[in-house]
Amino acid sequence: MNFFKIKTCWSNAEFILIKLCMASAYILVGSYFHDFFKDYYTALLVVFGFTVIWFVYQWLKKMKA
Template sequence: MGFLSKKTTWSNAEFIPLKLCIASAYVLIGTYFSTYILAYKAIFFGIFGVTVALSMYLWVTKMKKQNP
């Protein structure tokens, strides 16, 4: 649990993948209730998957740099 208690600083540009990840998750939740957006479900899953992986990579590399 010590991994989650370490502190880092983020710039606004570094938050973009995380914000896209969260936004695509909200859209995926919204598609459950709307049949119109279901046609774009695969695109949003792709965006979500890529941004989750990118966010985790950026977070882990930043943690390793700041906390050797």
């Protein structure tokens, strides 16, 4: 399988979504162990869910093209 040799045509702006998605997941995991982010669970889950759905949609659209 040549998974690592696949070339994509993603722009830097499109990578912002996966970065936001991963960052919100990291903060969620970190906030589970720290009380500082306790008040932001809902906002972080909304950002994470929105960016996951948007990123997967764009990924599937690019894979079909």
